[in-house]
Amino acid sequence: MIRLDPNEISFPNPQIYDGHEGIIAFGGDLSMERIWFAYQNGIFPWFNPDEEILWWCPDPRFVLFPSELKVSKSMRKILNNHLFTFTENQNFREVIKNCQQVSRKGQDGTWLSDELMESFIQLHEYGFARSVEVWQNGELVGGFYGLQVGKVFCGESMFAKVSNASKAGFINFVEAHKDQFALIDCQSHTEHLESLGATMISKQEFLKTLYENNERR
Incomplete structure (x- = not known):
């Protein structure tokens, strides 16, 4: 690994450096500028609070092609019954705060440090990061956030306070933007996202798609 x-x-x-088990570098800082540069090159930070900053570009990569989204009959019923309402970029700070604080099964803490959270908030203020809010009876019950790199949405973290809230938000987001995004980057495998149609592709295929659909490069 490179410091x-x-x-x-x-x-x-x-594209030419594999690093160690997906970790291609460590150290540096968590400035807004470095994070944005990292995501433009298919790299993301992920580390424990007591560790040095680790930067990843795993092979294979877990992604969702919007046209391959799978919606179960039970989830379609939830969406059709309008159990939730959805907004975008209406409360980014609360979404990322909940992603940091909501407890998750099998996890003792969070990788989302205060410093990293503030950098993502800055990226949102510059229009690079976006949030999806899921509401029920006027209460924020779920959501997620990520970075938009051209026509690729790099999902970061999601939370749910009631059953199916984050899943409904994700489905609504993908269906609403299926013509806008070529790819949804899910980074690492979860059964939750696999059930929605996410799959593994090679790192090279992911980077090729990212570079071809990033007008800022």
Whole structure:
């Protein structure tokens, strides 16, 4: 692995450097500028609070092609019955705060540090990060956030306070933007997202799709 210089925003080229089990670098900082540069190159931070910053570009990569979204009959019924309402970018700070604080089965803590959270909030203020809010009876009961890199949405974290809230929000988001996004980056495997149609592709295929659909490169 390569140690990053905190005074220089750069990463190893993930197209030619594999690193160790998906980790291609460590160190550096969590500035808004470095995070945005990382995501434009298919790299994301993921580490425990007591560890150094770890930067990942795993192979294979877990993604969802919007046209391959799977919606079960039970979820379609929930959506058709309008049990939830959905908004976008209406309360980014509360969404990311809940993603940090809501407890998850099998997890003792959170990888989402205060410093990282503030950088994502800055990215939202610049229009690069977006949130989806799921409401029930006027209460925020679920949601998720991520970064939009051209026509690729890089999902970061989601939360749910009631059953099916985050899943309904994700389905609504994908269906509403199926013509806008070429790919939804889910990063790492979860059964939750696999049930919705997410699948593994090679790192090279992911990076090719990312670069071809990023007008900012």
